Amino acid sequence: MRILVADDDKTLCENIAKILNVDLYAVDTASSGNEATDLIDYYTYDLLVLDWMMPGALGIEVCQYARGKGFDGGILILTAKDATENIIEGLDAGADDYMVKPFKMEELRARVRAILRRKNKIVEEEIIVGSLKLNKNKRTVYIDNFEVNLTKNEFLLLEYLIENKGQILTHEQVIEYVWGIDDNANTNTLAALVRLVRKKIDVEEEPSFIQSLRGLGYKLRDN
Known part of the structure; x- marks a missing residue:
């Protein structure tokens, strides 16, 4: 939010x-x-x-x-x-x-x-994508019913992707959402954050929840 x-x-x-x-x-x-x-x-x-x-x-x-x-x-x-x-x-x-x-x-x-x-009571509070469950109001994330501890920026990244699941978000859009317009974050900073989130939420032998699209940006797997 x-x-x-x-x-x-x-x-x-x-x-x-x-x-x-x-x-x-x-x-x-x-x-x-x-x-x-x-x-x-x-x-x-x-x-x-x-x-x-x-x-x-x-x-x-x-x-x-x-x-x-x-x-x-x-x-x-x-x-x-x-x-x-x-x-x-x-x-x-x-x-x-x-x-x-x-x-x-x-x-x-x-x-x-x-x-x-x-x-937000009429807005979808809990969003589920496969084994991933994010609760927007409680600010919690679960994988297979086990809570995942995320930092502020990690949560904001995942929240933005999951709110727009299936849609491609450009690097610039994600950077502005997570860090704001006055920060010096760049695509390398974003890539490092994505790697950290993947380590915490991805499940072995399954495709990553966060998909990279070279030259475009990122999107959340929608199934």
């Missing part, structure tokens, strides 16, 4: 991204409302975490913009405004939840999980 965190407080933005990375989410950050709308135009997100007061477009305006484009993922508004009318204004703009600053990071994690559970 991919999350956008937009806040002009760089330290807070980075801390939120770090705490969400613990739960194996892919996280992009923005420091202004205009940067946030640009990223929303470019990427598909499951959740937006938006500060109300940002330079450029306000968080509530970004919320309205996203809903106007048909965004049906979760939206969490962060703000120092705690008056009832402000909360109502945020929710009426299309937000799913509202957190008043300052807040505890563990509470934010819980709010994020709750929003994603509600938004």
